[in-house]
Amino acid sequence: MxxxxxxxxxxxxxxxxxxxxxxxxxxxxxxxxxxxxxxxxxxxxxxxxxxxxxxxxxxxxxxxxxxxxxxxxxxxxxxxxxxxxxxxxxxxxxxxxxxxxxxxxxxxxxxxxxxxxxxxxxxxxxxxxxxxxxxxxxxxxxxxxxxxxxxxxxxxxxxxxxxxxxxxxxxxxxxxxxxxxxxxxxxLQVGPDDVLFGGLPLFHAFGQTCALNTAVAAGATLTLLPRFDPQRALEIMARDGVTVFLGVPTMYAALLHAELPDGFDTARLRLAVSGGSALPVEVLHGFERRFGAPVLEGYGLSETSPVAAFNHPDRPRKAGSIGLPIRGVEMRLVAEDGAGVAPGGIGEIAIRGENIMTGYWNRPDATAEAVRDGWFHSGDLARVDEDGFYFIVDRKKDMIIRGGYNVYPREVEEVLYEHPAVAEAAVVGMPHPLHGEEIAAVVTLRPGAKATAEEIIAHAKERVAAYKYPRVVTIADELPKGPTGKILKREIVVSGP
CATH class of the missing domain: 3.40.50.12780 (ANL, N-terminal domain)
Structure with missing residues (x-):
């Protein structure tokens, strides 16, 4: 080709x-x-x-x-x-x-x-x-x-x-x-009779490869939604008989809390795919219960075309995992010094294969920094289990160091999502004169739900080590999001109580 x-x-x-x-x-x-x-x-x-x-x-x-x-x-x-x-x-x-x-x-x-x-x-x-x-x-x-x-x-x-x-x-x-x-x-194992949901921005790698090009390669139908809205998404899914839903975690959370249209039927929906950022396990299970279709998580970046790992439909899957490397792709974990990381340890994901970009446009310095000995270094921290399944821990740059201890926001966010009133959560670090960084969280609440910051802090305190739970929780109307619906932590500003 x-x-x-x-x-x-x-x-x-x-x-x-x-x-x-x-x-x-x-x-x-x-x-x-x-x-x-x-x-x-x-x-x-x-x-x-x-x-x-x-x-x-x-x-x-x-x-x-x-x-x-x-x-x-x-x-x-x-x-x-x-x-x-x-x-x-x-x-x-x-x-x-x-x-x-x-x-x-x-x-x-x-x-x-x-x-x-x-x-x-x-x-x-x-x-x-x-x-x-x-x-x-x-x-x-x-x-x-x-x-x-x-x-x-x-x-x-x-x-x-x-x-x-x-x-x-x-x-x-x-x-x-x-x-x-x-x-x-x-x-996705797509065929001509499939209808793919096109709510992901097509200017982004996820939407282009997994929705547009995948549909076209299979002779399937792509049904478009220019701006994601959970009620419109549900209407389109019902009207057009969507068989494959593709979305990012914030879309799944929104659909989970949206009111189903009268007579809504999920009979044709056979598969849902999540990517872009980690999908909270509580949201995954909630979506599957409500819509009756398995959610398969994948992983990738713009630089990897984008798919690098996936929970394959014909193999066992693990909730919370990004799955296994896909066909034509290798992955491994590396430490700061470039050495390999044993199963159970945490390291940076490195990727090589037919999906790796040829480089950054007119940026040989950045290309050389990102691609070393044929391996693209993702900046994402993960662990791999004995079966070869990868679990994202966090972005390398998002890791918080509190009092010398590494805190991975993803772990704390999973706990916050378990609170019955929490719809969305983002955990970030804030400067602290004694600990270097302190743990802070910004959350939104489910429609009609009520909770105080103190109640949410207490919920987390009971479930994670003392150095991990957020000392500051802010309840917001919404969280800043990028074009794909990914929460933008870099735009979250928190301050002490």
Whole structure:
């Protein structure tokens, strides 16, 4: 496979009349998606896009996203998806850093992108639906897909930049194709009759590989939700007969506490997949009881295309575990000095295989730091049991050191989620003159539930060692979240009582 877009071409040939993507009453069959993307490719060629050129796109979860995404690939371009919520300053950084030849933007987000494009001298095309449709109709479809080698870059995903300015992870056609096929064939086991829930942002690695590309590879249907809302999600699941739900932990928590629509039927839901961050065990079990489908946890990063480990559907699973390395991938735990870590010990996850990025765009220093001797160092701390199952302990940088003792927020958060009033929880460190750091927690409560900070502290104190329980608990209306719904601990600010 020399170009990722051949996944679409194959499904269009085999399943042309099947619905590829749906948003409420708007649908595209595989034949229509293939044709529209070929017209985008022709448009880009007319705009001077050459093989290897970077093309930025800012699109919501609408059928237009895959049209533009596969059109860029068909033209031989490199897709640079951008978060629609970015401001002009952030967009300008991305456009300048990757050297984008052109940016395509949905009208709703045009103000910030056009400002940035003017600042960086980047061509910009606003995809106003009627005008853009007319523009595409004026171009004959580019029938021949531009050949790329398997190692050519297909996608640049910019990381969140928690440790500085964002870095662009370069993923090759081989990276994405192999990760997609492994996900489709061995993890989700998707077929043409499946309907995948498309509530994960498609500009993110999780949504792209596990939802969009996996659905397309199998000839399945992807039903889209542009902005996650638990009630709308339940309505879509019922209306479209969703068979595979994909989400992050905050989505599962929201669905667990949402009111089910009248006559809601989960009969077709056969599988749920969680990733992005650790899923509290209480939430996992609660979802399975309510919806009658197993939840399989996986693990990955933008730099790993993204899937690296998974609880495989045809093997025993372990709640709270990210599972086993997937096909074509190896994992191990390493200590600070690079030595291996024995089962039961805690170390940093290192990964190698066909899913590892080719590097960070124009950042050889960062690439050399992250990828050593072929192993990508994730920054995530984990332990592995005697069966080879990995259990995330925490992000290396999130670990709290209180009075010389290591405290892993994930462990404390699991205890907080066991409190009957707690809906969401985040544990962070705060400066302390004596202990160095103190344990603090910010929680939200379930609808209609009541609890005081003191009650929550007492709950944790009974269940973890004295140096682990939070001395400060703040009850908030909501927790800050990123585009995928992942809780952003770096935006949580706590202070002493």
């Amino acid at each position: 020399t170009n990722l877009v051949t996944l679409l071409a194959a499904s269009a040939a085999a399943h042309g009349d099947r619905v590829a993507v749906r948003h409420d009453d708007s649908t595209l069959t595989y034949a229509e998606l293939d044709d529209a993307s070929a017209r985008v490719a022709a448009l880009l060629r007319d705009r001077g896009v050459l093989p290897g050129d970077r093309v930025a796109m800012t699109m919501p979860n609408l059928p237009l996203f895959p049209v533009v995404y596969y059109g860029i690939l068909r033209a031989g371009g490199v897709v640079v998806p951008m978060n629609p919520l970015l401001k002009a300053r952030e967009v300008a950084f991305t456009l300048r850093d990757c050297g984008a030849r052109i940016a395509l933007v949905f009208p709703l987000f045009a103000d910030e992108v056009t400002k940035a494009a003017a600042e960086t001298g980047t061509a910009c095309l606003v995809t106003e639906p009627e005008a853009f449709d007319a523009l595409l109709r004026g171009h004959d479809p580019l029938l021949d897909t531009v050949d790329r080698t398997e190692d050519d870059t297909a996608l640049i995903l910019y990381t969140s930049g928690t440790t500085g300015t964002p870095k662009g992870a370069e993923l090759s056609h081989r990276n994405l194709a192999t990760n997609t096929l492994t996900t489709s064939e061995t993890l």
